[in-house]
Amino acid sequence: AQSVTQLGSHVSVSEGALVLLRCNYSSSVPPYLFWYVQYPNQGLQLLLKYTTGATLVKGINGFEAEFKKSETSFHLTKPSAHMSDAAEYFCAVTSTVWDAGGTSYGKLTFGQGTILTVHP
Amino acid sequence: GAGVSQSPRYKVAKRGQDVALRCDPISGHVSLFWYQQALGQGPEFLTYFQNEAQLDKSGLPSDRFFAERPEGSVSTLKIQRTQQEDSAVYLCASSPGPLNTEAFFGQGTRLTVV
Numbered sequence: 572a573q574s575v576t577q578l579g580s581h582v583s584v585s586e587g588a589l590v591l592l593r594c595n596y597s598s599s600v601p602p603y604l605f606w607y608v609q610y611p612n613q614g615l616q617l618l619l620k621y622t623t624g625a626t627l628v629k630g631i632n633g634f635e636a637e638f639k640k641s642e643t644s645f646h647l648t649k650p651s652a653h654m655s656d657a658a659e660y661f662c663a664v665t666s667t668v669w670d671a672g673g674t675s676y677g678k679l680t681f682g683q684g685t686i687l688t689v690h691p
Numbered sequence: 692g693a694g695v696s697q698s699p700r701y702k703v704a705k706r707g708q709d710v711a712l713r714c715d716p717i718s719g720h721v722s723l724f725w726y727q728q729a730l731g732q733g734p735e736f737l738t739y740f741q742n743e744a745q746l747d748k749s750g751l752p753s754d755r756f757f758a759e760r761p762e763g764s765v766s767t768l769k770i771q772r773t774q775q776e777d778s779a780v781y782l783c784a785s786s787p788g789p790l791n792t793e794a795f796f797g798q799g800t801r802l803t804v805v
Contacts, residue, residue, distance in 0.1 A: 575733075603792055614695075614782060614796035615734070622792050661733055665791050670746045677791035678747065679724060679784070681733040 573598040573666045575682035583688040590634075590649040592685045594662030597643060603665040603677065604645040606636055609684075610658045618660075621645065632656070657689045693717070695797035697783050703803045704773045712768045712800045716785030723766050724794065725758055726782040734782055740766060741789055773804045 578593040596602060603622045607615040619630025626638040632655075636647045645662060661684045665677040696715040704710050716723050721742055726734035727750075736750040742763040751758070755773075760766040770777055780801050784794040 603790075607796075612798075612801075614798040615784075616796070617793060620793065667790070668747070674741065674744075674746055674789075676722065676739060676741055676746060676789045677786075678736065678739065679791055679794055680736065681726075683733045684731075 573602065573664050573678070573680050575662050575664050575680055577660075577662050577682035577685050579685055580683065581686045581688065583690065584652045585690050586654055587651050590647070590652045590656065590687065592647040592660050592662075592687065594636075594645045594647065594682060595643055596645060596662070596664045598664055598666045600666050604636075604638060605663040605665070605679075606630065606634070606645075606647050607661045607663060607681075608658050609661065615661065618647070652687075652689045654689050654691065657687055659684045659686045661685075695783055695785050695795050697781075697797035697800050699800060700798065701801050701803075703805060706774060706804055707772050708804075709769065709771045710773055710802065712770075712781050712802070714766045714768070714783030714785075714797060716764065716766070716783070717787075717795055718764070720785035720787050720795075721789055722786040722791050722794075723760055724784040724786075724791075725766070725768050726784070727752075728780040728782055728799070730779070737768070737781075770802075773802075775804050778802055778804045 606618040621638045662682040723740040725737040739747040740760040780799040
């Protein structure tokens with residue numbers, strides 16, 4: 572079974588400071604990893620993803636994340652926070668599962684979320 | 692539209708009432724997920740369709756919850772005899788293929804049971 576743990580339900584930073592949101596996962600097979608952002612009363616928007624290849628992935632709005640297999644981590648960073656970054660962030664993992672009939676699909680599992688607050 | 696569309700956006704139901712939540716995925720997308728997001732929590736998996744086949748319904752919390760996608764496009768999540776604990780945002784997502792390397796989410800339906 573796969574699971575995702577986000578360390579810290581709330582993170583507060585000053586505008587211009589480094590943003591670091593932590594995510595650890597467990598998966599029995601090589602995972603695909605994602606970060607989503609959710610603004611109030613909105614759906615989830617994909618920030619970035621890791622599937623294969625380069626372990627440092629860049630996303631929208633200046634965010635990036637690094638897949639570290641040895642640490643089972645996929646932390647999200649941004650060098651300089653902006654007020655518009657205030658939102659809730661979710662780490663997610665997809666692992667391939669098979670149903671009883673042998674059909675496979677990627678099952679997406681989310682962490683509990685981290686609310687990012689940015690102070691002026 | 693180009694994105695995933697969910698309706699209604701907001702639904703208030705009296706306890707014991709039946710509700711139906713609709714999801715219009717992106718045209719041509721094979722995969723469709725339903726998630727339940729309680730206040731302050733991450734989305735919790737409910738069920739998964741690959742075309743019209745419901746491959747996984749392990750997350751449905753009780754037999755009061757039922758989902759269908761009869762023609763492999765539009766999906767409906769039905770909740771019978773709603774209870775207060777059903778109050779949540781219900782999110783639908785679709786993905787082009789079965790590996791689900793990129794899922795697109797709708798804005799969700801906020802269900803409040805009073």
